[in-house]
Amino acid sequence: MLIYPLTDDQKLLLDLIKQIGEEYIKPYALEWDEKEIYDEKPIKALAHADLFGIIIPEEYGGLGWGSFEMCLAVEYLSYYCAGVSTTYAASFLGCYPILLFGNKEQKAKYLPFIATGKKLCAFALTEPQAGSDAFAIKTTAKKEGDYYILNGMKQWITNGGIADIYIVIAMTDPAKGARGASAFIVEKDDPGFSIGKKEKKLGLRASVTTELFFNDCKIPRDRLLAREGMGFIVALKTLDYARCGAGAQALGIAQAAMEVALKHATSRVQFGQPIYNFQAVSHTFAEMAMKIEAARALVYNVAKYIDSGAKDFSGASSMAKCLATDTAMWVTERAIQMMGGYGYMRDYPVQKYFRDAKCLQIYEGTNEIQKNVIARELLKYYK
Amino acid sequence: MIEKIKLEDLKKENILAFGEIYQGKLHPSSLEILTPLKEIAEKLDKSLILVCLADSLESIHDLESLKKSLADEVWFIFHSKLRDFKDDLYARVFIEIIKSTNPYGVFFPATLIGVSIAPRIAGVLNLGLCAHVNALEIENNQIIMARPTYGENIIAKLTSKTIPVMATISIGAFSPKTSEKTPVFKEVIFPENFSWESALKVRSFRSSKKKPSRLSTAKVVVAGGRGLKNKENFQKLFELAEILKAEVGATRPVCYEGWVEEERMIGVSGVTVKPKVYIGFGISGALQHTAGMENSEFIIAINTDKEAPLVKMAHLSLIGDAKKILDLLLKKLKR
Amino acid sequence: MEKIIVCIKGVPKPGTVKVDPETHTLKRESMELILNPNDRPALEMAIRLKEKYGAEITVISMGPSNIIPLLKQAYALGIDQMILLSDRAFAGADTLATSYVLARAIEKLSPFSIVLMGLKSIDGETAQVPSETAGLLGLPSLINIKELKKEDDKWIAIRENEYGEEEIEVESSLLASVSPQAFDYLRPPSLKRLIEVKEKEPLIWTASDIQAEPEKLGLKGSPTQVVDVFEKKLEMKGTILEGEPQELVEKFIEVLKEKEIIKI
Numbered sequence: 006m007l008i009y010p011l012t013d014d015q016k017l018l019l020d021l022i023k024q025i026g027e028e029y030i031k032p033y034a035l036e037w038d039e040k041e042i043y044d045e046k047p048i049k050a051l052a053h054a055d056l057f058g059i060i061i062p063e064e065y066g067g068l069g070w071g072s073f074e075m076c077l078a079v080e081y082l083s084y085y086c087a088g089v090s091t092t093y094a095a096s097f098l099g100c101y102p103i104l105l106f107g108n109k110e111q112k113a114k115y116l117p118f119i120a121t122g123k124k125l126c127a128f129a130l131t132e133p134q135a136g137s138d139a140f141a142i143k144t145t146a147k148k149e150g151d152y153y154i155l156n157g158m159k160q161w162i163t164n165g166g167i168a169d170i171y172i173v174i175a176m177t178d179p180a181k182g183a184r185g186a187s188a189f190i191v192e193k194d195d196p197g198f199s200i201g202k203k204e205k206k207l208g209l210r211a212s213v214t215t216e217l218f219f220n221d222c223k224i225p226r227d228r229l230l231a232r233e234g235m236g237f238i239v240a241l242k243t244l245d246y247a248r249c250g251a252g253a254q255a256l257g258i259a260q261a262a263m264e265v266a267l268k269h270a271t272s273r274v275q276f277g278q279p280i281y282n283f284q285a286v287s288h289t290f291a292e293m294a295m296k297i298e299a300a301r302a303l304v305y306n307v308a309k310y311i312d313s314g315a316k317d318f319s320g321a322s323s324m325a326k327c328l329a330t331d332t333a334m335w336v337t338e339r340a341i342q343m344m345g346g347y348g349y350m351r352d353y354p355v356q357k358y359f360r361d362a363k364c365l366q367i368y369e370g371t372n373e374i375q376k377n378v379i380a381r382e383l384l385k386y387y388k
Numbered sequence: 389m390i391e392k393i394k395l396e397d398l399k400k401e402n403i404l405a406f407g408e409i410y411q412g413k414l415h416p417s418s419l420e421i422l423t424p425l426k427e428i429a430e431k432l433d434k435s436l437i438l439v440c441l442a443d444s445l446e447s448i449h450d451l452e453s454l455k456k457s458l459a460d461e462v463w464f465i466f467h468s469k470l471r472d473f474k475d476d477l478y479a480r481v482f483i484e485i486i487k488s489t490n491p492y493g494v495f496f497p498a499t500l501i502g503v504s505i506a507p508r509i510a511g512v513l514n515l516g517l518c519a520h521v522n523a524l525e526i527e528n529n530q531i532i533m534a535r536p537t538y539g540e541n542i543i544a545k546l547t548s549k550t551i552p553v554m555a556t557i558s559i560g561a562f563s564p565k566t567s568e569k570t571p572v573f574k575e576v577i578f579p580e581n582f583s584w585e586s587a588l589k590v591r592s593f594r595s596s597k598k599k600p601s602r603l604s605t606a607k608v609v610v611a612g613g614r615g616l617k618n619k620e621n622f623q624k625l626f627e628l629a630e631i632l633k634a635e636v637g638a639t640r641p642v643c644y645e646g647w648v649e650e651e652r653m654i655g656v657s658g659v660t661v662k663p664k665v666y667i668g669f670g671i672s673g674a675l676q677h678t679a680g681m682e683n684s685e686f687i688i689a690i691n692t693d694k695e696a697p698l699v700k701m702a703h704l705s706l707i708g709d710a711k712k713i714l715d716l717l718l719k720k721l722k723r
Numbered sequence: 724m725e726k727i728i729v730c731i732k733g734v735p736k737p738g739t740v741k742v743d744p745e746t747h748t749l750k751r752e753s754m755e756l757i758l759n760p761n762d763r764p765a766l767e768m769a770i771r772l773k774e775k776y777g778a779e780i781t782v783i784s785m786g787p788s789n790i791i792p793l794l795k796q797a798y799a800l801g802i803d804q805m806i807l808l809s810d811r812a813f814a815g816a817d818t819l820a821t822s823y824v825l826a827r828a829i830e831k832l833s834p835f836s837i838v839l840m841g842l843k844s845i846d847g848e849t850a851q852v853p854s855e856t857a858g859l860l861g862l863p864s865l866i867n868i869k870e871l872k873k874e875d876d877k878w879i880a881i882r883e884n885e886y887g888e889e890e891i892e893v894e895s896s897l898l899a900s901v902s903p904q905a906f907d908y909l910r911p912p913s914l915k916r917l918i919e920v921k922e923k924e925p926l927i928w929t930a931s932d933i934q935a936e937p938e939k940l941g942l943k944g945s946p947t948q949v950v951d952v953f954e955k956k957l958e959m960k961g962t963i964l965e966g967e968p969q970e971l972v973e974k975f976i977e978v979l980k981e982k983e984i985i986k987i
Contacts, residue, residue, distance in 0.1 A: 013921070017914060017918060021912065021914055025911050032645070049908060049910075050910065053913060054911045054912065054913055058915075068915065472889075475854065475865065475866070476863050479858065500866055500867050500884045501885075503849075503851060503854070504865075505854070506854075507822075507851035510851070511826075511859040512859070514946075515819070516946025517818060517819065517855070519848070532950065537952075542953070542954055543952070545949065545953075546949055547947070548947045548948075549947075549948065587893055587895055588863055588893055590891050592889070593890075594887050594889075594890075595886065596885075596887040596888070631985070634984075644760060649904070650904070657848040686982060688978065703961040705963045705964065706964050706974070707965040707971075708965070708966075712968045713968050713971055716969065
């Protein structure tokens with residue numbers, strides 16, 4: 006309902022995303038979901054469209070834009086399929102560490118391939134015993150001469166197997182606890198690196214989630230990002246940047262769910278009139294619209310805050326992620342209710358939106374963890 | 389034996405039709421187009437000639453159907469270099485014939501080969517060429533051709549200012565007929581100095597593995613349009629077709645969407661069907677499509693829109709969601 | 724470096740067509756135009772050839788200035804040069820007069836290696852322009868190719884027809900129309916190029932720029948003429964059934980039995 010002023014180039018971006026959505030995603034999204042298959046065509050299309058280069062500086066072949074444009078792209082892509090947008094957004098998650106902490110050589114080596122979409126990225130932090138408690142990771146990296154030797158496993162890694170570049174957080178000095186972790190760039194073909202089984206998921210089924218195994222995985226020492234001991238700083242800063250993207254995904258899903266349900270409510274006749282005429286229905290839509298716009302306002306503002314050069318935005322980006330994804334969960338659940346039996350049937354997309362939305366409350370930090378962050382940051386502001 | 393005749397001795401000012409022979413097989417549409425052309429030729433008091441290019445007489449499998457065709461004469465041009473279809477050479481052979489016999493009309497079936505050479509000839513000789521016509525008539529001693537056009541429910545009547553009048557004729561638009569009178573077969577001898585060379589060299593041919601669709605002769609046709617919403621729903625038509633022993637047809641937009649291969653397209657630029665029963669799921673009935681099925685004996689339309697052209701044409705219309713009705717129907721029939 | 728020419732066409736967005744009752748031609752100015760969908764495989768093939776062998780791609784289109792956005796779309800896909808063939812004298816052209824203008828423009832662009840077009844436009848659907856243009860240029864032509872590659876100095880094409888696929892060798896430059904089914908993936912435009920092309924304008928060539936003979940242009944140069952256009956009006960002739968799908972299907976099955984399509 007609110008129309009945000011966009012530059013001509015941002016409008017071109019949206020038109021292009023819509024074109025890709027209509028042509029490469031919309032006709033197939035339900036089928037990918039049903040069969041739980043990853044199709045590389047929409048990813049190829051996003052690559053040809055330069056959209057993997059949004060946040061990458063022009064000198065490395067990107068568009069040199071910021072979080073706001075990244076959010077626009079992710080939001081509109083999620084409108085068509087949150088599974089595809091997960092593959093897309095997860096690649097940013099893997100790209101940020103190089104962008105933020107990579108040295109000149111690392112940037113020059115990897116960013117041009119990422120910008121053109123020739124190489125996909127993945128970000129690997131979670132392990133079976135280390136979810137919300139990320140500091141509990143056990144994967145180790147031992148320095149041996151000019152190499153690091155990685156051992157351990159990662160779990161639930163988006164883009165596992167389809168990515169070429171993996172950012173892996175591993176302990177270089179377990180004795181130091183949180184300060185003993187480091188971030189590494191692992192390439193698909195590195196010796197000792199392998200991909201585990203593909204997970205079966207409730208939603209986001211067009212995306213790929215796998216385990217990663219490191220069995221004496223040997224990588225050159227120049228794959229270390231920043232310095233030894235910086236691992237969690239790299240991870241947390243990356244998540245600070247990427248969280249807005251999860252919020253943007255939520256906006257796209259919620260918007261799509263509302264639109265589908267609204268179309269149903271205005272055409273479905275019961276008791277001699279469209280059900281939208283009943284207040285219980287129309288008020289629900291009024292609430293959906295309010296909540297979506299509120300979430301969108303927050304996500305856009307946080308993205309612009311980040312782009313303005315803000316240094317400390319952990320609390321802000323947590324708010325954007327938490328509010329927007331909770332909104333998407335609420336809206337998609339209501340959308341099913343507004344459609345009754347139609348909403349529950351797998352021939353219609355709202356049940357997919359509902360299942361997709363659920364993951365957003367969990368990944369990139371559960372919403373409970375987001376609230377911990379917000380609560381912690383609150384005390385910094387209001388001592 | 390076939391009479392041999394020099395190019396310059398051939399009968400002049402005829403109506404010529406292209407007899408498409410590929411790998412020794414005569415394309416059925418070459419016989420179809422003789423049906424309207426015979427009428428035209430009689431009204432104009434011209435002879436109807438079928439012109440066939442081939443490797444040799446022995447290589448042609450369908451001599452019997454040629455003997456029963458409506459043509460007054462069949463002209464054969466034999467040369468080893470004509471074994472493969474080469475656009476430039478085939479066009480030049482035709483141009484030689486046109487130049488020395490001054491035909492009044494030259495017609496081609498709108499096959500891919502037809503639309504490969506007819507326009508080349510038109511380009512070289514600067515002649516008008518009408519595309520995919522599906523009706524021909526004579527008005528004031530002039531050939532008038534018709535075709536649906538502009539993707540809407542508009543029919544255009546066309547003429548061509550240049551002689552010979554040239555057109556490609558829609559595949560399946562006419563039924564082939566046979567004649568009691570056997571046409572005279574002639575082998576045309578080309579001048580010594582005619583060059584049989586081509587810029588194209590056919591290295592190999594791989595026959596299509598797909599079964600040729602029997603759409604144009606099917607007794608029952610189940611067709612689908614955009615109203616089926618997506619490819620997955622469209623594919624269910626094949627299940628129905630199997631139960632009803634039918635062939636599956638499609639509208640132009642869904643072929644372009646890639647829901648089904650273009651050979652299944654019914655209409656002006658596709659196939660014309662005349663089944664006993666035609667069933668259209670989610671087809672509104674743009675003329676591009678209906679031109680290819682309007683002669684079906686019994687038409688059933690399933691559509692949400694009561695005002696849709698196909699609903700108006702149909703003998704029976706079910707107003708409702710095509711996908712739902714298809715699903716229910718399959719469920720009941722499978723029982 | 725190879726030089727590839729792609730001819731594209733603006734077609735009315737389905738549903739936006741209007742016909743001029745006087746001239747019986749399409750009112751092209753008032754229509755919403757889109758790039759002929761069948762031209763996209765031709766552009767894709769050109770761009771893939773460019774990626775493989777290195778080439779400069781020129782795209783040409785005939786029509787009024789409302790074609791320019793379509794040329795820009797082609798640019799955003801990855802072509803290098805845009806040329807609009809635009810002149811009032813071109814209006815009302817049939818396939819021969821259209822092919823004549825294209826042929827003159829292609830000749831002006833020579834030497835070139837390959838000319839590509841879509842198999843047919845979705846409005847006219849004649850499929851005639853490619854071979855008609857080739858006929859005018861005296862250039863070898865292939866209709867409905869799926870693949871094109873180089874072997875030494877020869878071009879090798881895979882052409883598909885109703886019977887199967889042929890592998891064809893051509894030693895000279897050639898003109899080909901590309902099968903709509905040639906590729907299972909067609910790239911979208913590049914955002915960078917979309918931004919870049921905002922500042923670019925196509926070259927505009929008029930009749931005199933391509934040294935065209937006036938009597939061969941437009942309506943005057945078109946031997947085929949539309950003598951009449953009429954709308955087909957339909958009368959309601961059958962039974963119309965409405966109601967719950969369940970009931971409709973039962974009736975449906977009855978009719979199929981009556982017609983002896985299914986046995987009881």
